[in-house]
Amino acid sequence: MKREVIVETTTDFIRKNFLFDDKVNLGECDSLLGAGILDSTGVLELIAFLELTYGVSFKDEELVAENFDSIAKIAGFVSGKIGNPVG
């Protein structure tokens, strides 16, 4: 799956569920945690969405800011998971 598709789908999910406003700028590299877009419940919802949408599963040790703090990081991490589902 193309990285661009993951970026688009994830951005759309975050907009609809956490921003509630199409006009707010949301850059690929914006910090989702630092900007307060995701709280702990939001993180749970995002993880569930990604696991269901892309058929991947995340280990506890993978649930770190480095993998989930921006749409760019999420897209990179999920792309890697799809390419290497065991890891």
Place this chain on the structure above:
Amino acid sequence: MRFSPEILRIDVETQIRSIAAAIQSQVHEILRRRGAVVAVSGGIDSATCAALCTAALGKDRVLALFLPERDSSTTSLELAKQLAESLDIPCITEPVGEILQAAGCYARQDEAIKMALPEYESGWKFKITLPSLFSGDRLNVPRLTVLTNSGEVLTRRMPAHAYLQLVAATNFKQRVRTMVAYYHADRLNYAVCGTPNRLEYDQGFFVKGGDGLADFKPIAHLYKTQVYAVAGALGVPREIVRRTPTTETYSLPQTQEEFYFALPYEKLDLCLYGLNHNVPAAEVALAIDQPAENVERVYRDIETKRRTTLPLHLHSLLKEPVPELESQKSSLVQRGAKG
């Protein structure tokens, strides 16, 4: 001066006199109530509040309420009774388990847990925990821990909808307790005393309409370390002072650290103070014996919790202000402050 735990040292006697004066003014002059109801849990915060109210209003003007339910420990009830005895204040035990049962609190909890753990059986003990802030850059993802009847410990990440339902069902506990506290407050023409310390108040560690709802909150400005100092000077029983802060929210024993704060209160107090006073993370790091990057992580976590729980502090939002009431409210508060 080098940043150290000393920074939180307060003149305890002055602090007690100042809080007692504020309680008198708030209860009698602003709220126009005769006394105060304090829900006493057996923990340090409610014990300190009960002792402060007693110092301020007199022992015949404070009612201690014990509100146990299915998941409350007997130790907590014993300690709460010990406190009321030591303060020589009236007390009432009102078990709230039947109200919670009728509201579906426990059944809804069980239903939520089964969403994450289908083999769960009613009666198994459980709790929710967060990873430690010092265990790397872990996201604050809550986990469900269950103890089976055979002693096996099972841990699962919860789906979001299950987690939200479990929290929502559990919040009945704080809301029912507040409802009962207000019953007694209304009956006696008393005010309800809220018992959060600064960490809890700042970080949104309360239930809106539950323990977050009260007429006055006399220790919300005190760091937890300072609450212990005040408690010691007020003669709060040692067993309460020595006890690890717990939540008593879920059926498995659980510290506040693993449920919400993810850090021992002594360290979190210093981090919160450091953040509030623009102390560089590296200085706080030396005081709590941690790398600076850990303190920076805590600073970020404090700011995130503060931001995401801010709506809990808001009163009902109005489409337009009602200026007549606003001006009367401010003059009432100002009169009380002068009194």
